[in-house]
Amino acid sequence: MAAPESGDGNNGAARMVTLISSDNTRFEVEAAAASLSQTLQLTILDGGGGGGDGIPLPNVDSATLSKVLEYCIKHAPAAANGGAPNATAVDRAELERFDNEFVNIDQSVLYSLIMAAHNLEIEGLQSLVAKKVADMIKGKSPMEIRRTLGFPDPTPEEQAEMNAHMLEYGWAYE
Amino acid sequence: MEPAAALTADLVDEILLRLPPHDPASLVRAALVCKAWLRLVSGAGFRRRFRALHRTPPMLGFLCNLQDDDPRSSTNAAHNTRFVSCLPSSSIISHRRFVPKSSASSWRRCVRGWRAIDARHGRVLLHSMPWGIIQKMVVWDPITDEQTELPELPQRPDPYHWGWNAAVMCAVDDGRCDHLDCHRGLFRVVFVGCCVSSGIGMFSRVYSSESGVWSEQLTSANNNIYGCLRVEPCVLVRNALYFRFKHVSYYIILKYDLSSRQISGIPMIPGVDTEEFMLTGSEDGGLGFAGVEDSKLYLLSNEDTTSHHRWTQSRVINLWTLLPVDALATTPRLVGFADALSVLILWTGHGFFAINTKSLEVIKIAEGNREEGSGTVYNSAPPSSARLGTASSPDAGFHRRFIEFHRRPPPPMLGFLCNLHNGTATSVVAAANADDYFVSRFIPTSSSSSSSSCNPHLRRGARFVPKSPSRHHRPRGWRALDSRHGRVLLHSLPSKITREMVVWDPVTDEQFLLPELPSETYPYWHGFNAAVLCGDHGCNHLDCHGGPFNVVFVGSLPQGGKFASVYSSETGGWSYLTSSMTIGLYGCVAGTPGVLVSNALYFVLEEDPKILKCDLTTRSISEIKLPDKVDSRKIVLITTEEGGLRFAQVRHSKLYLWAMQDSHYYNDGARWFEDRVVDLETLLPTDALSMSPRVMGFADGVGLVILRADDRFFVVNPKSGQVKEIEEGGAEGGTIRNVVPYISFCTPVLRYSLA
Numbered sequence: 028m029a030a031p032e033s034g035d036g037n038n039g040a041a042r043m044v045t046l047i048s049s050d051n052t053r054f055e056v057e058a059a060a061a062s063l064s065q066t067l068q069l070t071i072l073d074g075g076g077g078g079g080d081g082i083p084l085p086n087v088d089s090a091t092l093s094k095v096l097e098y099c100i101k102h103a104p105a106a107a108n109g110g111a112p113n114a115t116a117v118d119r120a121e122l123e124r125f126d127n128e129f130v131n132i133d134q135s136v137l138y139s140l141i142m143a144a145h146n147l148e149i150e151g152l153q154s155l156v157a158k159k160v161a162d163m164i165k166g167k168s169p170m171e172i173r174r175t176l177g178f179p180d181p182t183p184e185e186q187a188e189m190n191a192h193m194l195e196y197g198w199a200y201e
Numbered sequence: 202m203e204p205a206a207a208l209t210a211d212l213v214d215e216i217l218l219r220l221p222p223h224d225p226a227s228l229v230r231a232a233l234v235c236k237a238w239l240r241l242v243s244g245a246g247f248r249r250r251f252r253a254l255h256r257t258p259p260m261l262g263f264l265c266n267l268q269d270d271d272p273r274s275s276t277n278a279a280h281n282t283r284f285v286s287c288l289p290s291s292s293i294i295s296h297r298r299f300v301p302k303s304s305a306s307s308w309r310r311c312v313r314g315w316r317a318i319d320a321r322h323g324r325v326l327l328h329s330m331p332w333g334i335i336q337k338m339v340v341w342d343p344i345t346d347e348q349t350e351l352p353e354l355p356q357r358p359d360p361y362h363w364g365w366n367a368a369v370m371c372a373v374d375d376g377r378c379d380h381l382d383c384h385r386g387l388f389r390v391v392f393v394g395c396c397v398s399s400g401i402g403m404f405s406r407v408y409s410s411e412s413g414v415w416s417e418q419l420t421s422a423n424n425n426i427y428g429c430l431r432v433e434p435c436v437l438v439r440n441a442l443y444f445r446f447k448h449v450s451y452y453i454i455l456k457y458d459l460s461s462r463q464i465s466g467i468p469m470i471p472g473v474d475t476e477e478f479m480l481t482g483s484e485d486g487g488l489g490f491a492g493v494e495d496s497k498l499y500l501l502s503n504e505d506t507t508s509h510h511r512w513t514q515s516r517v518i519n520l521w522t523l524l525p526v527d528a529l530a531t532t533p534r535l536v537g538f539a540d541a542l543s544v545l546i547l548w549t550g551h552g553f554f555a556i557n558t559k560s561l562e563v564i565k566i567a568e569g570n571r572e573e574g575s576g577t578v579y580n581s582a583p584p585s586s587a588r589l590g591t592a593s594s595p596d597a598g599f600h601r602r603f604i605e606f607h608r609r610p611p612p613p614m615l616g617f618l619c620n621l622h623n624g625t626a627t628s629v630v631a632a633a634n635a636d637d638y639f640v641s642r643f644i645p646t647s648s649s650s651s652s653s654s655c656n657p658h659l660r661r662g663a664r665f666v667p668k669s670p671s672r673h674h675r676p677r678g679w680r681a682l683d684s685r686h687g688r689v690l691l692h693s694l695p696s697k698i699t700r701e702m703v704v705w706d707p708v709t710d711e712q713f714l715l716p717e718l719p720s721e722t723y724p725y726w727h728g729f730n731a732a733v734l735c736g737d738h739g740c741n742h743l744d745c746h747g748g749p750f751n752v753v754f755v756g757s758l759p760q761g762g763k764f765a766s767v768y769s770s771e772t773g774g775w776s777y778l779t780s781s782m783t784i785g786l787y788g789c790v791a792g793t794p795g796v797l798v799s800n801a802l803y804f805v806l807e808e809d810p811k812i813l814k815c816d817l818t819t820r821s822i823s824e825i826k827l828p829d830k831v832d833s834r835k836i837v838l839i840t841t842e843e844g845g846l847r848f849a850q851v852r853h854s855k856l857y858l859w860a861m862q863d864s865h866y867y868n869d870g871a872r873w874f875e876d877r878v879v880d881l882e883t884l885l886p887t888d889a890l891s892m893s894p895r896v897m898g899f900a901d902g903v904g905l906v907i908l909r910a911d912d913r914f915f916v917v918n919p920k921s922g923q924v925k926e927i928e929e930g931g932a933e934g935g936t937i938r939n940v941v942p943y944i945s946f947c948t949p950v951l952r953y954s955l956a
Contacts, residue, residue: 141208142212157218157219158219160219161219164216164220168230172231176234178235185235
């Protein structure tokens, strides 16, 4: 796409954009951080989100958005370096530590986070959260996975089908 | 809103893609959560994305070449290859075993099992066992269980005679296939053999699954390369296969270029203990080399310039920092290398460890505990194969409980066989009534009554009486060569003429007349020796009477080098084990019994005083120099509880036990030191010391030395200093050459049970 310089106000202070959550809370962040979202990047490049108007995000509530932005602000410097081949090991270790802490959160927040990351197309965050959920379900039986993820209990037909499959794949349960 | 409902198909996809590839079961369990997930996971798109995300296929496990649990249970199962999973316990193909499908083939009946030779790109190459009976190769895909039986190689020149090796790989070159999932694609098998006799040298043939036939034989342009190939793992690096290759007495590396099909040699690093290394890939994608010495893992890489090859040490890894401390109680051995992953597989008495040579990550992948009956690691093919065996189960009842109860200490020494000869043998083709010219008599160590009541063959003075008639010439007597694991190995005298060997079990009185060795090797000239051992690798040898056994024969080549052949009671035939033109060139194999130390047999060489080591695991022979001024005719090899090699010698009424410093790394310039000195004057009765005592034999397993002093036998325990005199009698009327101890349990077989 176009080069990042195409925006205005590129003198001294970083350019800020305003994001508006579904419950009408306004968040002012650096454009570089918000641009981690592929969805927002286009709008920002077109000069949107600056000044008073802001970018409305009707699918993301304020609690989730603040979490998303926490991630973006932390990762923006590294991303600006273009995947950061020259980042030091210390920097990378610090980011890794941050990531581990970051996903150590309540499951419901995790789900809204993965949806927000998906909608906003923030690749790193999406991957981070998906990995966390994958870690939560690995080693669990199908029933345990259902409970972990809050599925409703299976209907009798569903249960019968699961049982049939389990017979076939008995080794998967040991 | 239910959280689960909130997860759209896209999000579920993102999550499930990140399940660990080395645990395939987790994907299956996830697929069973609901119909939508099942559809998703079974879709081709998901599989493609899963591979694309994870890139490197995981090492699912390795193939273990096993010696079977109980060979008597089924004729078809003496050897087999089992898949040892590295996955979490609930794994997809854990411990799957290769079972040939084409039951109609006529050759199946003769095959006693299968051995994995090589594995690459998701396929495994197996060869039928035992070697040399039926030459069948099969390519097996353990995931899909597809099997392809390869046609037999043309028999001229004999492709197997001088050693061979083979490798399997995807038929598409690295550039055009990423080998992430080429399971159902085309493959090829490269066979490399050597033919010394007809001046052909190295040759190769390629099997292509597309054409279904072997290619024409392609001989090496450089026919200076000849020697011995062994079936062991090779590596694929930059479109070339690399094999270890024994050129007369030293190793070189053989390079087979897959595109030009040319064979060339690469010199080994000078001064490296060449038995104990493994070819690997190097960090920069070239050829590498790994070896373990003094608990350090050495990694070297090869710089392949057009003019020469240079080896540089790229890494030294201290295994103490990587492995659990107790894992290093036994010397670690390299057993395999997964070339796609840069993962080395290391075996210690503690189990199998996978070491990533790049990240130095270590994972314990499997248990492999000798004590648990898993036996010894034998050999490997990458991802790896190791030969393990399991203990056979003895018969039920009192006999078993009796043996279990006496598990420690080991079986008792019931007595020994005393090799005598009467008068002086001047002419080999002598007169009749020479039956007792050479005789091996049993001398029980216990007091006279007890063992004789138990078994007639264990009476004082009892001798071996052959049941089957002789093949050529009536032997003039029998001499016991060796005894181990309850069996006695005897050969007829004079050996050059009668050429007969018998394995005899005095407890059961079973006798096995061995077939003759191939006569073109002149096996009995320049001295020979042989050892008998139980053929069940995982056996605890407490009671292996009636089980399979092996005989290892060591003789001289006509030119002076040494060779070893092995007889297996399972195949009923002799097979070539190893040979060397330079080892033991001037020595003559002495007839005193050899000892077995961690799967290697040691024999004494006379004239050029050395010890000959015949390693059954690596199938190689080497020599160990004895200290100066030691007369090899007057020593007896012994072993220690710790599994070390010693020898015993009597000088000036003292019993000296010599030990070797770090037996492993000073093969030729071995350094010996006096480990223990036992003053016999304080131990033996004074009247027995009128002449210097002679050391006659050593009872392996019970640690007893048998001495002869003043025409009496004494059994000495060098450790405790205990001495026991053996009751007189049994060995009269002859000159004693040596003695062969017999160790076994002997529970009485009562003909009539009390009602």
